[in-house]
Amino acid sequence: GIQVEQSPPDLILQEGANSTLRCNFSDSVNNLQWFHQNPWGQLINLFYIPSGTKQNGRLSATTVATERYSLLYISSSQTTDSGVYFCAVVPGGGADGLTFGKGTHLIIQP
Amino acid sequence: GAVVSQHPSWVICKSGTSVKIECRSLDFQATTMFWYRQFPKQSLMLMATSNEGSKATYEQGVEKDKFLINHASLTLSTLTVTSAHPEDSSFYICSATPGVFYEQYFGPGTRLTVT
Numbered sequence: 486g487i488q489v490e491q492s493p494p495d496l497i498l499q500e501g502a503n504s505t506l507r508c509n510f511s512d513s514v515n516n517l518q519w520f521h522q523n524p525w526g527q528l529i530n531l532f533y534i535p536s537g538t539k540q541n542g543r544l545s546a547t548t549v550a551t552e553r554y555s556l557l558y559i560s561s562s563q564t565t566d567s568g569v570y571f572c573a574v575v576p577g578g579g580a581d582g583l584t585f586g587k588g589t590h591l592i593i594q595p
Numbered sequence: 596g597a598v599v600s601q602h603p604s605w606v607i608c609k610s611g612t613s614v615k616i617e618c619r620s621l622d623f624q625a626t627t628m629f630w631y632r633q634f635p636k637q638s639l640m641l642m643a644t645s646n647e648g649s650k651a652t653y654e655q656g657v658e659k660d661k662f663l664i665n666h667a668s669l670t671l672s673t674l675t676v677t678s679a680h681p682e683d684s685s686f687y688i689c690s691a692t693p694g695v696f697y698e699q700y701f702g703p704g705t706r707l708t709v710t
Contacts, residue, residue, distance in 0.1 A: 516698065516699075518698055526686055526703070527703045527704065528701040530597075530700065530701075584641070585638045585640075
């Protein structure tokens with residue numbers, strides 16, 4: 486099946502810093518989503534971005550489908566940005582469930 | 596928009612009993628719903644895919660007789676954990692989508708503890 490690798494696995498930053506999270510995937514995809522999992526386990530949809538670039542406030546994401554990677558940018562980090570960020574994909578050609586990467590655990594220190 | 600609910604939020608049951616978890620799409624019709632499981636400090640793993648009115652498709656290694664899935668309508672799917680054992684303790688999360696090439700929306704999850 487498709488492989489999804491996220492880096493870095495852990496990231497500790499000071500409040501106000503910028504960060505870039507990476508997601509590499511091993512095959513073509515129909516769907517790519519970025520999520521933030523809060524401390525209660527709820528997955529918050531950040532971006533649906535199988536290709537192209539999107540921005541939402543301090544967050545933006547870019548997916549280069551031909552090179553099989555996606556990047557999530559967080560600018561001017563706040564302590565509330567702490568948590569686990571997941572990249573998840575649906576392989577091309579199917580209406581399947583998402584395959585998740587292992588996540589990036591982000592800690593923003595005040 | 597695009598709200599998915601799950602009930603219950605958490606449940607504790609004794610070994611050998613069955614537990615039913617409901618997943619509802621509140622403001623859209625979900626052609627497909629999915630069930631995932633997440634163990635502590637791990638990622639989410641897809642368990643099964645359910646389409647309204649048809650049998651669920653289970654991922655390799657997931658026992659379909661233990662995890663019964665019913666997708667009775669375009670807004671409701673249920674997961675029943677039968678004869679639960681302590682190793683079934685986990686965080687179960689459902690998602691729903693209006694169709695192919697649409698994003699998936701996740702419920703808040705159900706934390707199951709089997710004693």
